[in-house]
Amino acid sequence: MTVTTNPPGLRERKKAATRQALHEAAVRLAAEHGVEHVTVEAIADAANVSRRTFSNYFASKERALLHTDYARVGRLIELVRDRPAGEAAWTALTRAIEASAAENADEDPEWRARYRTLRRDPALAGELVSSYAVAERELAGVIAGRLPASPDAPLRARLLAAHFLAAVRVANQMWLEHPDEPLADVVRQALATTAEPFT
Amino acid sequence: MTVTTNPPGLRERKKAATRQALHEAAVRLAAEHGVEHVTVEAIADAANVSRRTFSNYFASKERALLHTDYARVGRLIELVRDRPAGEAAWTALTRAIEASAAENADEDPEWRARYRTLRRDPALAGELVSSYAVAERELAGVIAGRLPASPDAPLRARLLAAHFLAAVRVANQMWLEHPDEPLADVVRQALATTAEPFT
DNA sequence: AGAAAACTTGCGCACTGAGCATGTTTTGCG
DNA sequence: CGCAAAACATGCTCAGTGCGCAAGTTTTCT
Incomplete structure (x- = not known):
């Protein structure tokens, strides 16, 4: 921890990272299995968060995609x-x-x-x-x-x-x-x- | 090819009537209780059809409205x-x-x-x-x-x-x-x- | 350091969309 | 007219979803 906290702030950076991880996981899974066959749970799993957390970031699978x-x-x-x-x-x-x-x-x-x-x-x-x-x-x-x-x-x-x-x-x-x-x-x-x- | 305007046909007229009844029931209920507090079941009930039939006419409550x-x-x-x-x-x-x-x-x-x-x-x-x-x-x-x-x-x-x-x-x-x-x-x-x- | 704020997560519940099977209505045709 | 087929309504059922709530955890602020 030698570096001072950046203007963005740790919490904000983490949130952005989680949101991006969910987004990318959704796109990857949808490309593999098709949009309709991908569940919110699968996306959350792939991004290592809970299904409930997904809902804190995106209102729907489509929005995440x-x-x-x-x-x-x-x-x-x-x-x-x-x-x-x-x-x-x-x-x-x-x-x-x-x-x-x-x-x-x-x-x-x-x-x-x-x-x-x-x-x-x-x-x-x-x-x-x-x-x-x-x-x-x-x-x-x-x-x-x-x-x-x-x-x-x-x-x-x-x-x-x-x-x-x-x-x-x-x-x-x-x-x-x-x-x-x-x-x-x-x-x-x-x-x-x-x-x-x-x- | 024939130029006759298709006679509406009983089946088509009934479908149109059901669709209209569902639509109007949805609008009336939403005006009374608010969009978010109206369920598909309530709309179907008000139009005297089953919840399942609603889905045959509209993909969602919003579409019906x-x-x-x-x-x-x-x-x-x-x-x-x-x-x-x-x-x-x-x-x-x-x-x-x-x-x-x-x-x-x-x-x-x-x-x-x-x-x-x-x-x-x-x-x-x-x-x-x-x-x-x-x-x-x-x-x-x-x-x-x-x-x-x-x-x-x-x-x-x-x-x-x-x-x-x-x-x-x-x-x-x-x-x-x-x-x-x-x-x-x-x-x-x-x-x-x-x-x-x-x- | 320690309290407060923000976030994650599990649990639970009401609601939804849709496939399937069954009974009913409408249509087209002989 | 009558009847078989097509179209439709319905009930049943289930996987998925959105979201409120109440912990537990992490970050921020002073």
């Missing part, structure tokens, strides 16, 4: 919040997603492949869209200050957040189905298309 | 499909949502108020977004033929469907929170904002 998606969307909101104050809303959003892509560029290819396969399971579709939906309201609040003042600013903020996240979500879905093109390129194309006017 | 939303989105897709063949995609979508609003204009105000209150429950938020998400892929297929031919047409169709449904969904959410303005007006405003280019 898609923890990366939830975390990534949460991180994306942070990145938007950290953009320079003067930046317009749409610019801040597109820059933030680029930063997010850069952060996730150095992933273990094997893990990525397993996780990719997992997300195509129809049983997880609901949770997958939820991972985006939960962030919509918060993201609207974050970008509200970057919009021109207007009586309908709340609606515009909500719509901007919704359309941005919808573009990212659709890009991810298309990429899941057609892996030939890099994800970042699909996202860029989807955002460019979204920025155009509809007729 | 939001059956109107699922049905309405399904009907919206029909309305889009029925638009004249020459109509451009965005036009067809906006005209269809107007037709949908017209169809739902004559609702029992008491029922509408109960259902409205229900949808504000956070426990149903996930199912509520799902009701839109499940339609996205199908809607994309329906409007694909109304887009100019292009190599990226599939992506554009998906995005158009996603943005349209997102606008409708956000409008509904805003209306749930601020009932002062008529829903149809909020929807129109959201769609108009969506049609503008982003910057």
